[in-house]
């Protein structure tokens with residue numbers, strides 16, 4: 071049963087963290103001409119109205135993208151953040167923050183003729199929305215299971231591969247399933263750059279994902295964790311985590327600068343830690 075809908079959470083601090091890391095990785099990959107296949111295993115609907123009934127209910131975007139948007143003039147000169155906010159401004163026709171783009175949009179922005187992008191979404195309603203998004207012709211939208219689809223699609227037809235795995239973790243088992251899928255995928259595509267998002271929740275279930283990857287023998291896993299509240303201070307998500315397998319060179323330095331500028335905007339408890347979970 072799929073009950074999670076990202077429209078309630080779009081543009082929250084976790085989206086900002088996830089999409090900033092994604093943006094930095096993609097920007098780095100685009101420095102070389104050789105073709106890239108991008109696979110987004112859990113695409114969502116692609117673009118979210120922040121005025122929708124869903125977004126208005128929890129207003130999570132206010133403590134996420136809302137804070138950056140308000141400070142955008144000050145952040146404009148900061149490497150990575152400035153470019154990221156400038157990209158975001160292109161989907162605000164009125165000049166006000168009204169929409170927040172999801173991973174399909176962030177991935178499609180730099181898509182070149184030689185690249186391809188494959189978007190999986192299992193929820194029929196979300197997939198329906200995704201099919202109505204204006205995206206380049208070399209984007210495929212598939213109504214189906216993203217983890218199975220990823221494994222079926224490997225090896226990729228291009229020299230390079232970049233995968234985003236961003237589940238809703240509605241089921242406890244998903245942490246282990248993601249780890250298993252990444253291990254299988256890396257056997258088929260050793261040089262793939264794989265990004266995996268996970269929530270930091272009081273139950274700490276993401277540990278199964280982290281341990282599964284390490285115990286499976288995978289190397290070169292870099293981890294970025296952004297916390298916005300102290301663990302145990304409530305029942306909700308206190309932070310956002312992102313793993314990058316085979317991270318592009320320089321990712322850590324580039325992201326650290328952006329995170330240092332971003333943290334004060336996210337409140338007193340805002341912290342970022344970037345480090346190797348498993349080194350080379």
Ligand code: SAM
Pocket residue numbers: 072074075076088111112113114115116171172173174190191192193196214215216217236237238
């Ligand atoms: N990646 C999106 C973004 O950054 O904008 C957000 C994705 S949201 C966290 C997770 C999405 O995965 C939901 O839209 C949900 O319907 C979808 N989903 C859940 N299980 C799935 C599966 N097995 N395969 C593909 N999509 C799935």
